[in-house]
Amino acid sequence: MIKGILSNPILVMTVILFSSCTVFAKGTSPIQVILQRPVGTLRMGDTPKFTGIVTNSGQHTKERLIVYLSLVSLEPGNEHPVDLEDWSAQKALRIDSLLPGQVNTHDWGMRLIQSGKYGVALTVVNPREKKPVVSDLVPFDVQRKPMLSVSRIFPVALGEPVALLMLFGLILVAQRKGKL
Amino acid sequence: MSSLSVLIKKECAEDILSSRSIYFFLFASGLMSIFAVLLITNRELSLLDNAQAVYKMTTIVLALASLVTILQGSDGFAGERDRETLEILFLSPLSRKGLAFAKLGRILFSWLVLFALSIPYLWAVGSTGQNLWPSIYILFITGTLLVLALGGIALIVSARTATLKSALFISVIVFLILGSPAVLGASLRQTGIGKMIDLVDPFMDALNTIDSVVIDSQGFDFQVLRLGIMALYALIVLWFLNVASRRIRL
Amino acid sequence: MKVLTTGPRCFSQRDIGEIEMKVIEIDGLKKSFDGKIALDGVSMTVNQGDIYGFLGPNGSGKTTTLRIVLGILPADEGKISVLGKDLSSWGNELGYKVNALPESHGFYGWMDAADYLRFFGKLYGIQLTVGDCRSRLSQVGLDPKNLLPISTFSRGMKQRLGIARSMINAPEILLLDEPTNGLDPRGRRNIHDLLLHLNTENGITMIISTHILDDVERLCNRIAILNRGKIRYEGALADSSSRDCIRYHFRVEDAQSISSDWNIPGISVVESREDRLVCQIDGLSPAHAIKSLIEAGMPIAEAEQITGGLEEIYFAYTRGATDE
Numbered sequence: 001m002i003k004g005i006l007s008n009p010i011l012v013m014t015v016i017l018f019s020s021c022t023v024f025a026k027g028t029s030p031i032q033v034i035l036q037r038p039v040g041t042l043r044m045g046d047t048p049k050f051t052g053i054v055t056n057s058g059q060h061t062k063e064r065l066i067v068y069l070s071l072v073s074l075e076p077g078n079e080h081p082v083d084l085e086d087w088s089a090q091k092a093l094r095i096d097s098l099l100p101g102q103v104n105t106h107d108w109g110m111r112l113i114q115s116g117k118y119g120v121a122l123t124v125v126n127p128r129e130k131k132p133v134v135s136d137l138v139p140f141d142v143q144r145k146p147m148l149s150v151s152r153i154f155p156v157a158l159g160e161p162v163a164l165l166m167l168f169g170l171i172l173v174a175q176r177k178g179k180l
Numbered sequence: 181m182s183s184l185s186v187l188i189k190k191e192c193a194e195d196i197l198s199s200r201s202i203y204f205f206l207f208a209s210g211l212m213s214i215f216a217v218l219l220i221t222n223r224e225l226s227l228l229d230n231a232q233a234v235y236k237m238t239t240i241v242l243a244l245a246s247l248v249t250i251l252q253g254s255d256g257f258a259g260e261r262d263r264e265t266l267e268i269l270f271l272s273p274l275s276r277k278g279l280a281f282a283k284l285g286r287i288l289f290s291w292l293v294l295f296a297l298s299i300p301y302l303w304a305v306g307s308t309g310q311n312l313w314p315s316i317y318i319l320f321i322t323g324t325l326l327v328l329a330l331g332g333i334a335l336i337v338s339a340r341t342a343t344l345k346s347a348l349f350i351s352v353i354v355f356l357i358l359g360s361p362a363v364l365g366a367s368l369r370q371t372g373i374g375k376m377i378d379l380v381d382p383f384m385d386a387l388n389t390i391d392s393v394v395i396d397s398q399g400f401d402f403q404v405l406r407l408g409i410m411a412l413y414a415l416i417v418l419w420f421l422n423v424a425s426r427r428i429r430l
Numbered sequence: 431m432k433v434l435t436t437g438p439r440c441f442s443q444r445d446i447g448e449i450e451m452k453v454i455e456i457d458g459l460k461k462s463f464d465g466k467i468a469l470d471g472v473s474m475t476v477n478q479g480d481i482y483g484f485l486g487p488n489g490s491g492k493t494t495t496l497r498i499v500l501g502i503l504p505a506d507e508g509k510i511s512v513l514g515k516d517l518s519s520w521g522n523e524l525g526y527k528v529n530a531l532p533e534s535h536g537f538y539g540w541m542d543a544a545d546y547l548r549f550f551g552k553l554y555g556i557q558l559t560v561g562d563c564r565s566r567l568s569q570v571g572l573d574p575k576n577l578l579p580i581s582t583f584s585r586g587m588k589q590r591l592g593i594a595r596s597m598i599n600a601p602e603i604l605l606l607d608e609p610t611n612g613l614d615p616r617g618r619r620n621i622h623d624l625l626l627h628l629n630t631e632n633g634i635t636m637i638i639s640t641h642i643l644d645d646v647e648r649l650c651n652r653i654a655i656l657n658r659g660k661i662r663y664e665g666a667l668a669d670s671s672s673r674d675c676i677r678y679h680f681r682v683e684d685a686q687s688i689s690s691d692w693n694i695p696g697i698s699v700v701e702s703r704e705d706r707l708v709c710q711i712d713g714l715s716p717a718h719a720i721k722s723l724i725e726a727g728m729p730i731a732e733a734e735q736i737t738g739g740l741e742e743i744y745f746a747y748t749r750g751a752t753d754e
Contacts, residue, residue: 045227149308156304157213168202186552264536270502272553273525
C-alpha cells in the first residue's frame with residue numbers, strides 16, 4: 001500500500017501538504033489558554049476569582065500578548081453579551097514576554113451582580129499572529145440568595161420617623177396641657 | 181431622691197423637651213430610614229446580604245452616637261458656663277464629681293434612646309439573615325463603652341476650656357483623630373502599623389468587634405481582647421474625669 | 431436688736447449688751463490668678479443679722495472673696511471660718527447653710543418658675559409642694575400662677591426668682607453679688623424692700639457686694655471697702671456716715687423764726703436763708719440728727735445732704751495706688 005501511495009506523485013504531494021498543514025496548525029498556536037472556575041456554589045454578591053493559565057508551549061518567546069475576558073449570558077432565549085464594567089471585572093491584561101515553556105497564571109475577579117446562567121472565556125491575542133487563541137467557554141450558574149425584606153424595611157423606614165414626630169408632638173401638648 | 185439623680189433626671193427631661201434633642205433624634209431616624217431604603221433600591225447596596233446590611237447600619241448608629249456624645253459632652257460644663265448656670269450648681273450640695281457623672285448620665289441616656297431607635301431598623305434589615313440578636317447585643321456593649329470613653333473625654337475638655345465653642349472644637353478634633361483609621365484603605369490597615377492602630381483605637385475596636393460578630397459569626401470569646409481594650413479606655417477616661425471634676429473652671 | 435421696719439437701714443438700733451455672734455471671719459485671705467494678685471490679705475468680720483455692704487470698684491476682688499467664702503474657689507492663704515467652723519471642714523454641708531445670688535446667673539429658660547424652684551429644692555433634698563412653690567414665689571413678689579417659661583421673664587422678675595432660689599434651703603447666710611444691677615429705680619426699691627423684709631423676718635445674715643452706694647445706704651448696717659485686693663475700711667455704716675462732719679440742707683416753713691441757740695449737741699446752723707437752713711452735723715448719724723431736730727420743733731419739710739457721708743468715704747478709700 002505504501003508503495004502504491006509513493007508511486008503516485010499527486011498522492012505524495014497531498015500527504016506532504018496535509019502533514020505540513022497539520023504541523024503548521026500546531027506551530028501557529030503554541031499558546032495554550034485554560035480558564036478555571038472557582039470551586040463551590042456561586043451566589044449573587046460573591047466576588048469569585050477565575051484562574052486563567054496561559055502557557056507558551058512553542059520554541060520561541062512570545063511578546064506583547066494581550067489577554068482579555070469575555071462574559072456572556074446563557075439564559076435560554078435571552079443569550080447576550082454582558083458588559084464587564086457592571087460586574088467590576090478586570091477586563092484585560094498584557095503579558096510583555098512569555099518565554100518558551102513559561103506559564104502565566106492570573107486570577108480574574110468579578111462581582112456577581114445578577115443571578116442566572118453565564119459563560120466566561122479567556123482570549124489571548126498575539127499581534128504577530130492572525131488567529132487569537134480562546135479557552136474553552138466555562139459555564140457557571142449564579143444563585144439568588146436571600147436578601148433584604150422589602151416588606152419589613154419600608155414600614156420601619158417610613159413609620160418610625162412619623163411615630164417619633166407624633167410622640168414628640170404629644171409630649172409637647174401634654175406638657176402645655178399639664179401647665180394649664 | 182439624691183442630688184445626683186435629680187440632676188440626671190433634669191438633664192434627661194431637658195433633652196427630651198428641648199428642641200435640640202428632638203431634632204437630633206428625628207435626624208438620626210431619618211438618616212437610618214434613608215439608608216434602609218437605599219439598601220433595597222440602590223443597585224450596589226442591594227447586593228449586600230443581611231449581615232453586611234446590619235453591619236453598615238450599626239456603623240451609622242455608632243457614628244451618630246459619637247456625634248451626640250461629643251456635642252453633649254462639650255456642652256456639659258462649657259455650656260453651663262456660657263449660660264451662667266454653672267456657679268449656681270456649684271452652690272448646691274452636689275459635689276463636683278457628682279456633677280460630672282450626672283452629665284455623663286445624660287450622655288448615656290441619649291445613647292440609650294438612640295440605641296432603642298435603631299433596633300427596629302436592625303430588625304428590618306437583618307431579621308431574615310444571620311446574627312441579628314448577637315449584633316444588637318454587641319452594638320449595645322461596644323456603643324456603651326465607646327460613649328463612655330468619648331463622653332468622658334468631651335466632658336474633661338469641657339471642664340477645662342473657657343467657652344463652648346472651644347470645647348466643641350477640641351472634642352471634634354479628638355473624634356476625627358480617633359475615627360481617622362476608618363477612612364484608611366483596607367490595604368493600609370493590613371500593615372503592621374495599621375493593625376496596631378486598629379487595636380488601640382476604641383472606635384476601630386468597636387467597628388471590628390461588630391464586624392467579627394455580625395459578618396464573621398465569631399463568638400464572644402474572640403472579642404475579649406478588643407472589648408477589654410475598650411473597657412480599659414473607658415475606665416482610664418472616667419478616672420481622669422474624676423480628677424478633672426475637682427478642677428472645673430468657673 | 432431692735433430694728434425700725436420703715437425707712438433706710440441706717441435707722442437700725444441694737445440693744446446694748448447683746449452679744450454679736452460672728453458668722454463669717456476672714457483673716458489674711460490671699461488669692462492670685464496666673465500670678466496676678468486678686469486678694470492681698472483681706473480680713474473682715476460679719477456678725478449675725480448683719481446686712482453687710484461689701485463695696486469696691488470693679489475688679490477689686492469682691493466676687494473673688496465671695497466665691498472663696500462659698501467654697502467655690504480655693505484660697506491661696508488665709509483663715510476663713512463660717513458659722514464658727516473652719517471653711518475647709520464644711521465640705522458639701524456648707525451648701526445647706528449658705529446660699530448666694532451671683533452677679534451673673536442664668537436660668538433654665540425652658541422651665542417655669544415653680545419647676546425651677548422644685549428642681550433646686552430637690553437638689554437640697556427638699557420636696558416642695560405646689561403650695562410651697564406658690565408661697566415662695568409670692569414672697570418674692572412673683573405671680574405664683576404664672577406658668578410661662580422663665581425665658582419670657584423680665585430682668586426684675588428673674589432677679590426675684592434668683593432670690594427665691596437662693597432662699598430655697600433657708601440659708602443662715604445669704605451672699606448677693608450686685609443684686610440690683612441693671613434694674614430700674616422701682617425694681618431696685620422693690621429688691622431693697624424684699625431684702626430688708628427677709629433680714630428682719632427671717633433673721634438672715636446678708637453680704638451684699640455692690641458698687642451702688644444708694645443700695646448700701648438703704649440696706650446695710652456695716653460695710654467694708656475693698657480696693658486692689660485689700661480692705662481699706664471696715665465698720666458700721668453709722669460710723670462711716672458720721673465719720674466726717676456732714677452738712678445738711680433743710681427746707682423749712684420759716685427759717686427766720688427758728689432760734690439759733692438751740693441746745694442739740696452735734697448740730698449747728700451754718701447758714702440761714704428765707705426758707706432754708708444749712709446745718710452742720712458732727713458726731714451724729716443724719717437720721718438721729720433729723721429726728722432730734724423734729725423733736726425740737728423744727729418744721730422740716732425736706733432734707734438734703736450736701737457733703738460728707740458714704741460717698742466721700744468711698745472715694746477716699748478707692749483712689750488709685752499713687753495716692754497711697
